[in-house]
Amino acid sequence: MVTAVHAVMEPLSPSSAAEKPTPRLAAAQPAAAAPAKPGAPAATHLIDIDNLDFFYGASQALHGINLKIEHQKVTAFIGPSGCGKSTLLRCFNRMNDLIEGTRVARGTIKIHGVDIYQPDVDVIELRKRVGMVFQKSNPFPKSIYENITYGLRLQGRNKKSELDEIVERSLRGAALWDEVKDRLDQSGLGLSGGQQQRLCIARAIAVEPEVILMDEPCSALDPVATAKVEELIQELRTRYSIVIVTHNMQQAARVSDRTAFFYLGKLIEYADTRDIFTNPANPQTEAYVSGRFG
Amino acid sequence: MNLENSAHLFRAKPNAARRAERGIFWLFRLATYVVLLSGAAVFANIIFKGAGTVFKTEAPFINTTFLTAAPESLYVFEWQGQKREMGDHAFRAFKQQHPEAANVKAESFVYSAGGIFPCIVGTVLLVLGSMAIALSLGVCAAIYLNEYARDGAFIRFVRLAILNLAGVPSIVFGLFGFGMFVIFFGWNVSLLAGWFTLAFMVLPVVITASEESLKAVPKGFREGSLALGATKWQTIRKNVLPYALPGILTSSILGIARVAGETAPIMFTAAYVVRDKMPWEVEKFSDFFLQGVMALPYHIYVVSSKIPQNEYTERVQYGTAFVFLVIVAVIAMASILLRNRLRNRYKW
Amino acid sequence: MSQSIPTTKPDHFVIQKKKVQFLGLTVDDCIKVFFGGNAVVSIVVLALITYFLFREGAGFFGQNRQNLMVYRQAGLEYVDFIREETDNHTALTRYLSDLRLRSLNHLVQQKGLSPEAAGASLAKFDEFAGQFGEAVDPVRVILSDLTETATAIKTKFIVNEDKKEERRQLLAEGKTVEAAAVRIVPVDFNAELQPLRGTLPVFKAANHAFANTLTALLNQVPVLPAPELEQRAQRFQALTRDFLATLPLVERNLETWDHHRPVPVSQTITAFVFGRQWLTASFWQDWYGIVPLLVGSLMVSIVALALAVPLGVGAAVYVNQIASLREQKIIKPCIEFISAIPSVVLGFFGIAVLGEALRLLSQQSWLSWVPGFPFSERLNILTAGCLLALIAVPTIFTLAEDALNNVPRSFREASFALGASRLQTIIKIIVPASLSGIISAVLLGLGRVIGETMVVLLCAGNRIAIPDFTNGLAVVVEPVHTMTGIIAQEMGEVVRGSIHYRALFVVGLVLFLVSLGINFMAQKIVRRYRISIG
Incomplete structure (x- = not known):
């Protein structure tokens, strides 16, 4: 069953959203990690996490994380609930600042070599460059058009022609244009769950971030909608670096180039996705990916 | 055991316990309806008796004099074998017309003729001013508490203060307003003093209502906005306040009902027993704020405690109570209905 | 595939703060401070209330000492x-x-x-x-x-x-x-x-x-x-x-x-706290003892609560547990609506209707067994108490209903599943689980009643004397004066700065402290209740 779904998703990855391939178009299974393979030039690290300790009040959520996330790759974080993967993700754009009592006790996170937890960092600027898509789709109760342009207007970009262009580009980028182009002035809340999530992605890419963080973007979606979002992620990987937290190991296997497995706040293993799923180095990883716990 | 018997096993059997339960449930129901009936009795009494003053049987069916004139004394006297009732002005005119009436013996009842227009105006002015102050202070405070504040000793202290402020008796607010605004600031009995006194009294209501509405805006709106690189203030202004505002305003209507209905805080800060001039008849602009006004609740207090009860005074007493009750009730009803509707409508 | 990998840090990745500051604060900080300032208003108001009550009232004790001294010296x-x-x-x-x-x-x-x-x-x-x-x-x-x-x-x-x-x-x-x-x-x-x-x-x-x-x-x-x-x-x-x-x-x-x-000095305080007379503008000697007023306030509140607690809590239980959904939807707003009746209107109703009605009722021969019946004063503790009950009921009802609502559904379901009847569930599970919420509702109702002014001013009879308790329950038909009533009645007439004026502020201070105490207790009980559920 698992492999079947796997196969369904597979061929979507390289193709564009416009020309939807029929699901049953067969493809070779090992292609899963194929896109990651040719690139893999070392030392183009985008995010460099060094020995990170993170606390919620008194309880430690992350223990000494060392991780280098590469440029224009899809990196997946997997692990059982409460393992700290979402926490780490939310460190990258400092969304954790919104939660009371959280703090980075030790270590650094550098993006392009800039330590984002330095006091002179403008969180607002950071978040413009590190976009985020949330677990629960959260379109604003405004029109689709206003949803997309929200971030741009914040930056004072109000020129109608420019906004129109970006809206179209973003919606096309999020593979949503054809579905909503006739009702841009309708509420974003009127869309279906999967469309809402893609709207949120479109909203995120409208401000042209470098990194898009996705926090279990498909956990609230049905399989068809999930397939569309995954397809979109494959699409986006050519232009953005993507970090995705997922509960769904097949999803990680399908969409990501690199996978990090977390357990109890520790990074257990970080490797090419294919290696994690076919040849894990750590027995805990193997136990998890083979479904023995989690 | 045969089939028929077993079918009866679960059948409800009347027994003592069941009867007791019924009886006790009826007691609870009785308590509820006693409350509702007493409330209804008060309403009915005032509506029925007051309607006689406010409405008329012939067109335009509304006693416009009562709603648009100032209070005057009522004179009752016998004239050529007939009982006559006249307001102050009419009585004087009558005496001029009939010089022989100069010495006619008339019973007088203060405030029992004319209308209550200045009181209505005064109450409206008091409500508008105090709600403007309370809303601006209260909404800002709620924004701070709900959006900015992080849990700590200071915030707990603020919340404690708000809770306690809500429990302070209205007469104590009156004393406070008297001591601070009337005497210390030297505003005397004035609109301004009344505004601030009422605003502070209703502040906890506004803060609580605003916070509730802000809380109802989902977290996702804030996170989504912040993740797009909005500042906190941009997020609040563009993505939180617009959705909380209807709720804030509706819940605050309840505050209006409270402000309009209270007598004790304005007794020594803003209300005059009687005042001939209308509030807009002032020489300087600043005098507008430093003048006392007549107010409906205070007028009711005056006419129900300072003048005797009889058939002549009853009209103005019930009429005033009627107008006041209807105003407050309409506000309160609007608030309750709107709130319930809002709760149903906004589900994100 | 990945054609344009930037190998170095791109120029546009500038996330350092731009230094737009005002008094060492960024714009956002300023906004935050502004809102915070508004939140502080509530503390400031509370402090100001305390301060001004003290400011105007503090002189009382000195003046009263003088007053007592003259009493002795002359x-x-x-x-x-x-x-x-x-x-x-x-x-x-x-x-x-x-x-x-x-x-x-x-x-x-x-x-x-x-x-x-x-x-x-x-x-x-x-x-x-x-x-x-x-x-x-x-x-x-x-x-x-x-x-x-x-x-x-x-x-x-x-x-x-x-x-x-x-x-x-x-x-x-x-x-x-x-x-x-x-x-x-x-x-x-x-x-x-x-x-x-x-x-x-x-x-x-x-x-x-x-x-x-x-x-x-x-x-x-x-x-x-x-x-x-x-x-x-x-x-x-x-x-x-x-x-x-x-x-x-x-x-x-x-x-x-x-x-x-x-x-x-201590006598100036005891003369106030334990003084059994409140006598002002007398030719002989003025006394400022709070006891008659305090007793009046308490008596009226007790009568009001004796009526309001069964009615309010009963109605809350009925609406929350027994009534059908349709009944609930009608009754709840109606009771909330009662709370919108302004107290001065209720007071007027008491003067115009209720006082006389109660007096007539008390003169019915078949009711002569009721203690205190028949009575001749139409404005008395009972009249004021009945009206105050109507004021307290919505408060008690709303808060008690909330407390009942907060009892987890599972409690109720578990009880039903064990074969308990509805009544048993209510008495043994629901009410005990929400008891502290109900108690705090009653306390807040008490706070509301004790601070209510207009009803007692108009309907309590305004006789400044400790009611005669020797007649047992018949005490409820005696007229009394209350703390709130005396302030409202006499404040307008006293000379600013006189001992009488200051005495009224001290009464206000007592009222303020009593209401704070009641509020504090209610909060404490509620907090304990939260822990027991959590």
């Missing part, structure tokens, strides 16, 4: 010793006349005598009562003389104080000549009190004669026609003996009385 206290004696005697004569009325009733109703005959047969008793009553007359004469003397001294003193004040004002205005012209003769209390104290031997003689007369009379108490009445006569004799025993005490008090004895 000899008013001296005279009041004697007054107390005559008052006690008056109480005894009142007992006698009550006894006569009972005897007359007995003779007419039980023995079937005509009223005239009965009166005639009591002639001996009347003679006795007359002698008993007249015995005090010599003492009374002395008392009235002394009253005049003491009043004169006090007046002199007050006039003097006024002149001093006048001079002070003149000096403050720089009018030294006029100030010097203000003649002030300092009151020499020693000299002034001489005539007062000089009467002591006369009083002693009169008192002795008084005592002797009473003792002699005690042996002549006439025989009364029934054992029950005879018992009362015995009681009268005992009371008289007690009274006689106090007479030497009065003399000793007068002898040892010393107008130099200072009034301790």
Whole structure:
């Protein structure tokens, strides 16, 4: 069953959203990690996490994380609930600042070599460059058009022609244009769950971030909608670096180039996705990916 | 055991316990309806008796004099074998017309003729001013508490203060307003003093209502906005306040009902027993704020405690109570209905 | 695939803060501070309330000390010793006349005598009562003389104080000549009190004669026609003996009385807190004791809660647990709506309708078993209590209903699953689980009631006296005055800065502290309740 779904998703990855391939178009299974393979030039690290300790009040959520996330790759974080993967993700754009009592006790996170937890960092600027898509789709109760342009207007970009262009580009980028182009002035809340999530992605890419963080973007979606979002992620990987937290190991296997497995706040293993799923180095990883716990 | 018997096993059997339960449930129901009936009795009494003053049987069916004139004394006297009732002005005119009436013996009842227009105006002015102050202070405070504040000793202290402020008796607010605004600031009995006194009294209501509405805006709106690189203030202004505002305003209507209905805080800060001039008849602009006004609740207090009860005074007493009750009730009803509707409508 | 990998940090990745600052704060910080400032207003207001109540009220204790000091120095206290004696005697004569009325009733109703005959047969008793009553007359004469003397001294003193004040004002205005012209003769209390104290031997003689007369009379108490009445006569004799025993005490008090004895500071506080009289603008002596007002407030609140708690909690249980969904949807807004009735309208309703209605009801013969019925004062504790109950019910209902609502559904379901009936579930599971919420609802209802002004001002009867508790529950039909009522009634009439004015602020302060205390308790109970559920 698992492999079947796997196969369904597979061929979507390289193709564009416009020309939807029929699901049953067969493809070779090992292609899963194929896109990651040719690139893999070392030392183009985008995010460099060094020995990170993170606390919620008194309880430690992350223990000494060392991780280098590469440029224009899809990196997946997997692990059982409460393992700290979402926490780490939310460190990258400092969304954790919104939660009371959280703090980075030790270590650094550098993006392009800039330590984002330095006091002179403008969180607002950071978040413009590190976009985020949330677990629960959260379109604003405004029109689709206003949803997309929200971030741009914040930056004072109000020129109608420019906004129109970006809206179209973003919606096309999020593979949503054809579905909503006739009702841009309708509420974003009127869309279906999967469309809402893609709207949120479109909203995120409208401000042209470098990194898009996705926090279990498909956990609230049905399989068809999930397939569309995954397809979109494959699409986006050519232009953005993507970090995705997922509960769904097949999803990680399908969409990501690199996978990090977390357990109890520790990074257990970080490797090419294919290696994690076919040849894990750590027995805990193997136990998890083979479904023995989690 | 045969089939028929077993079918009866679960059948409800009347027994003592069941009867007791019924009886006790009826007691609870009785308590509820006693409350509702007493409330209804008060309403009915005032509506029925007051309607006689406010409405008329012939067109335009509304006693416009009562709603648009100032209070005057009522004179009752016998004239050529007939009982006559006249307001102050009419009585004087009558005496001029009939010089022989100069010495006619008339019973007088203060405030029992004319209308209550200045009181209505005064109450409206008091409500508008105090709600403007309370809303601006209260909404800002709620924004701070709900959006900015992080849990700590200071915030707990603020919340404690708000809770306690809500429990302070209205007469104590009156004393406070008297001591601070009337005497210390030297505003005397004035609109301004009344505004601030009422605003502070209703502040906890506004803060609580605003916070509730802000809380109802989902977290996702804030996170989504912040993740797009909005500042906190941009997020609040563009993505939180617009959705909380209807709720804030509706819940605050309840505050209006409270402000309009209270007598004790304005007794020594803003209300005059009687005042001939209308509030807009002032020489300087600043005098507008430093003048006392007549107010409906205070007028009711005056006419129900300072003048005797009889058939002549009853009209103005019930009429005033009627107008006041209807105003407050309409506000309160609007608030309750709107709130319930809002709760149903906004589900994100 | 990944064509354009930037190998170095791109130029556009600038996330350092731009230094737009104002007083060391960024714009966002400024906004935050602005909103925070508004939140602080609530604390500031609370502090200001406390401050201004203290500011205006604090002077009271000093002024009251002065007031008490004058009471002593001008000899008013001296005279009041004697007054107390005559008052006690008056109480005894009142007992006698009550006894006569009972005897007359007995003779007419039980023995079937005509009223005239009965009166005639009591002639001996009347003679006795007359002698008993007249015995005090010599003492009374002395008392009235002394009253005049003491009043004169006090007046002199007050006039003097006024002149001093006048001079002070003149000096403050720089009018030294006029100030010097203000003649002030300092009151020499020693000299002034001489005539007062000089009467002591006369009083002693009169008192002795008084005592002797009473003792002699005690042996002549006439025989009364029934054992029950005879018992009362015995009681009268005992009371008289007690009274006689106090007479030497009065003399000793007068002898040892010393107008130099200072009034301790503590007494100014105890005189307020335990003072049983609130007497203002009297010709003799003003008293500012909060007890009658406090008792009035409490009595009214107790009656209101006695009605409102069963009704409010009952209605909450009914709506939350028993009523159908449709009934709920109608009843809840209706009860909330009741809370919108302005209290002054309720007060008016009490004056116009309820007071009279209750009085008429109390005069129905089939209700005569109710304690206190029938009554003649239409404005009393009961009238005010009924209306206050209507004010408290919505508060109690709403909060209690919330508390019931907060009981997890699973409790109820578990109870049903174990075969409990609805009533059993309500009594054994739902109510206990929400009990602390209900209690705090009741407390907040109490706070609402005790702070309510207009209803009690209009409907409680406004008689400043501690109600008579000797009649048991009948106390609820007596008129009282309350703390809120007295402020509302007298604040408009007092002179700013006078002792009376300050006393009202102190009453306000007490009210404020009481309401804070009630609020605090309610919160504490609620907090405990949260922990027990969590």
